Amino acid sequence: MSLPDPFRHGVASGDPTPHQVVLWTRVTPTEAAQPGSGAGPQVRVRWQVARDARFTRVVSSGSQTTGPARDHTVKVDAGGLSPATTYFYRFSYDGVHSPVGRTRTAPAHDADNARLRFGVASCANWQAGWFSAYRHLADRDDLEFVLHLGDYVYEYGPGEYGMGIGNVDVRRHDPPHEMVTLADYRRRHAQYKTDPDLRRLHARHPFVLTWDDHERMDNSWRAGGVNHDASEGSFAARSAAAYKAYDEWMPVRLSGTSALGDGTRIHRRLTFGRLAQLSLLDLRTYRDEQVALPVDSPTLDDPGRTITGDAQMSWLKRTLDDQHCLWRLVGNPVMIAPVRAPSLYSGLLDKVNQATNGTVPLPTDGPPYNTDQWDGYTADRKELYQHLRDQGVNNAVFLTGDIHSSWACDLPVDAAAYRLTGGSVGTEFVCTSVTSNNLKDITGTPPRTSSLAVEAAVTTANPHVKFLNFDDHGYAVVDITRRRLQVDYFKISARDDRKATSTRMASWATTVNSNKVHAVSTGVQG
Template structure:
């Protein structure tokens, strides 16, 4: 660690201490009233004595307006989620500041005649009346249906499944990768089609929401049958801002349908907090301690509104989101967080000429602890496929086929030493079937990962599949304006498409197949779905070929 990095680390540690321990009166004098609202991220613990219990019979409006979700499937358990919100666009969800008991049940059939697990969970006002119920003691590799109950209200039913047993010989796994769903840029039509797919899990790779203002018409959605409240027409900064923004997104029926159809495995990128932030460093010039207050609010709201387990619950401005899932011996998933621990972007966060700063060996995308966790996990892996779901483009991506090319400093190209260490770790662990799943860039890419990106003839060591956006970037086009430059500059780039949609990935013992699914349009309802291209990579012989 360089002296500068050590100083920055010490400063961020002091700022975190400030966030957790400064009292409200002192805080008002230090950072101002606007940031003081973000201080609400430091709420009392769940079950605080001040929160009375609400008789469920007094809930007179449907509390399940935000739908249901499940996530992080294990062989014997799955996480079930909902949020009680009779009036989702109001602060407090239209509920009093009181605890609410929520019943849940899980069945082997859609008609709920074969109940295999049931229980009760408390929706605490401190957690915005969200529920994270872990259904345990389940049989592995089974489809289940689940639902919640509050008083006379019953939620929509969701479909989920458990992971296969450890060490089991799984013949096939079907997953989808999605990312980037700017509400104001279009309808979530892709999710309606995704809900109809035959999948085992969906991996959300970041930018679940955007912090930018949404006007009364919903941006390009141009609502004529509703008017969104004025509090959406500002950037999210406070805990209440982020909570209300999740409510806006989760009232989308297509998003609800996708969550109800499949278990989700989620990780964030930048917009769940702020565009292009790096660790504790904001995009703009606000004081670091003020940004960490905003980050604490954003992280808390993220956990509240996602099907995440208790180990992911944040502690102030920190949240351990990286984690590992297994699907028998077929696949190991190492879900990364490339935003919370990274070094600041070199030369700014845009496209820049690489140089000594971006190539500094001390730079990290993951932080040292997460990097060691990843490499150690590969050393212990017995999976046929090692899949790394993460946020930003991993492969080299030159913008021009000429010597004056530039690289994105926000992607792994701005952290080349970090990327080299990851690829060296995969090689040392004997990982022969590496698949990187990526979001962020609002286009679909398929890359061969090279031992030396500057030498097209070098060995192919893995595959990167980049999922386009659900809505961000509006309708898009099959061939973006820079298509010719990008494909010529990067011979390891096998596919490039700028439409909205998602990617399906099917893993088997013999191969991995990626089907790039694109939607005709999202700026108006009713877009149709098509497969733009399909590629396969054979097991133990990396390299993408058209299917």
């Protein structure tokens, strides 16, 4: 006999195409079969997709066997669906149905669709607050999917990297230590999927995901990471565990399939009619090690160093060259716009580094302060920017997470000449964190006070940076038409308040073929 709630981790869908969508759940058939336990029986779970929430018009169905080898997760690629259609799905085990999820397929490949609207989120640290941003995205009925740009889970143990100066744990991670083993990663993923706001968002909208570093460990690269040392065992074994748990627990196709263990390639492209394509990048698996500070420019500019890897760079350029879609979106885990700033006294720089776990790009004069993003791999960025310019690629829009702040930027091939030429080969919109610390959190100052001077210094020194907010947590909504792409930035009232409210703080857009951003006075309507 099954447990009263065998589907306690909810349901999810992802990677919509015109005729398929990935469906996900996790079943707990016995109390012994807890996430990461390696215990419990092999069981068979059925799934159904229907045109209605009562499942009177079932259009696709099947079953999958699951067990401890895959942590009792279920992930299937439901096919035979119609384009641009809303569906409902559910799972069943031993006579018990899961919660009902809602999903939507992408428009037909050649559809002349006029609009696309989706949510954007990143950097959701369980210990640093409640996931109110997810709740507000789930409240919207006008989204076709949610783009998550990485740091979906965090690796730290309790007392590490919590909320604010004191690293306060608003709620504690499980397991109660840094995740290192496969069991650890499975338990942490399971904990995040018990959050009611995240569960509801997954059940309301399909997700399109890529990873950043904390799904493995902080500031990871192809052969190591800042938050890994020899006492934690083999880096290769830890990475394999992180990737396996991610494959099991996320509604995403790795290496092109929903089957587990087919590979670790997460970079891929989804298309939405002729209006937009979305290329998802992996900027951790193939990159060279970050250069240490202080560093000289020749090291940063070394053409032998890469953030994308050669194969992914070639793939990205090919996808951007494809003229099938009007808008060429790039799901970009770390910031690509170059950033320089006037000298700031060292105490403030140290606090900024602590505030964002070393991810906010506040450089001193000269080399970048943050070599973890594209600023630390300038040859790759130059190659990509020059390709966009030389091939006449328009409407390249980079949608970015990672740095716990909100930005809107032009992308100049030559940042030094931008004041005179205004030349830009694309645009970048950076979404702030769901909960992870930003500048005001670590300095302990009220929002929109001391950060204003830092923001002014950065934007003055970098005229291609048109909008910057270092203080607020929240999410974004992207609305695309054939005339323009608009990003509405939303902030939550307080991340330690389970009932936090949400308000629009700014809107920025880019007009078709302009490759530049501009402010917008009103948000998009539902």
